[in-house]
Amino acid sequence: MMLSRAPRDLTMAETVRGPGGARVDLLMVSEMVEPGSRVLDVGCGDGELLRLLEARGVDGRGIELSREGVNECVAKGLAVVQGDADTDLSAYPDDAFDYVILSQTLQATRRPREVIEHMLRIGRHAIVSFPNFGHWRIRLQLLFYGRMPRTANLPETWYDTPNIHFCTIKDFNDMCALVGARMEKAVALDPWGTALKIDAPWWFWNLFGEQAVFVLSRKPG
């Protein structure tokens, strides 16, 4: 399993930079976190999101699978540990963090459902962003070419990709209901990282959202 964001080709939304040169998708995630809170970034790559969060006065920790990513983070002074989302989240106690973030990593985990369940257990809130496999370009590719879709955002061939568990926004929604997650917020982004209209229906998001960002929490009781 591959957790690192850093080594692979950047997606379009990832290459779009906001003020200060930060990736817009990470900026959006960082703004969902209340200043002063405790955050665990699962699959933190080279630590860019953690840096954004620390600038907001957040006590940030990270887990990263790739040795290069970890060593880069630690050399920057970030509290990052080498580890695997599939196996190492169980070591964290309940309610250890205010937010647990899984950014562009869910599709690369072996057991996405268990990862989400751990996130909801460890954190008061879970923030999950992932590429939407229900986007119209992907649907058209499969329909017309009969081959596994490849896009600017998901350029790897099926035999090379670290992404083993793709889902659509609708699929993710269903799983959230299954694990008893409460949806606090959901945003779908177009290929340039801009949020789609807030009042659009789910089918619209599922067709036109290239990425989705969900803020979840445990249902009380």
Add this chain to the structure above:
Amino acid sequence: MTTTPAKAETKLPVLVREADRPRSQLAVFGPDKPLRLDSGVALSPFQVAYQTYGTLNPAKSNAVLICHALTGDQHVGNVHPVTGKGGWWDIMVGPGRPIDTNRYFVICSNVVGGCMGTSGPSSTNPATGEPYGLDFPVITIKDMVRAQTMLLDHLGIDTLFAVAGGSMGGMQVIEWCASYPDRVFSALPIATATRHSAQNIAFHEVGRQAVMADPEWKNGRYFVEGTSPRRGLSVARMGAHITYLSDTALHRKFGRRFQDRDNPTFSFDADFEVESYLRHQGSTFVERFDANSYLYLTRAMDYFDLAADHGGVLANAFRGTRTRFCVISFTSDWLFPTSDSRAIVHALNAGGARVSFAEIETDKGHDAFLLDEPELIGIVRGFLDSAGRARGLPT
């Protein structure tokens, strides 16, 4: 050609003198301040030999304690008075180095049970006027740390900005954080574990048996008897040295090459380069290290089991800690493998600690922590810089 450990005898008086009157700074604790050991013995009088580098700032907030490994000593960043070689962690400690003596006040003391001036089995027993030998009480990692706290009190330092060490030094770092969490701002346990594994105890036992099987060991009374168990200690060192390297590193360094010859001699001479190298390691070691100290310090490592001291739950050792941790392991270290470091990290995570953990890729084995590994240097520097900012130290 055979490298035999021959010249040790003439050097031994140096070791005896170094034990009582070391060429180091010395803190002497009289009968009013005994070292209370885990074994129940109160060791008194008792002395700690130490080196310092840099300047303690007025707020006393920039002190860094370095804990040395099994065969190390307090000479972490200066020329060694016995061997004449550079400090054992020169690459890490010094002006402009990651543990920067221009910024930090660095302290390194010889552990209790050692042989470079802190009380140990080669120190003179005041009751007999002879070296303690086996009359010296058995010590533990916690006893080593206790002695270090007495030194810090003596120096008037309450809180350490950082405590760092590898291997047995890392065990002391962990013990510091578990026993005196409020006195440690940041910690770097490197290539270490919270308990000594059965395999490691087994290796240590082989080493001890090699020492004790040497007829010159004389039940530990070799100084009094005028003998030296140099062959036993040399064999112990040769065996241990293999465990500090890796198969790949040995192969890269020596392969199957012959030493100064083209063909095997059909004898038990050191035909292979690797044999010659190990014999050299053994013979130089006995010139600077006391055989009884080797017994005591290996024993202290064997006894180390932090979880057992905390109701069997490792996380309890770190619960509520505010210390910032940087745990480091090496891929080819089979003596203290990454799984040992990961266990520390899991316990720290369970305790809610702020922890960084990096595994560094190298084929140099356990000894990698002493070597010029660029990633190790970068990580230690980055971690301490960040901790320094959090501590409010000038950059």
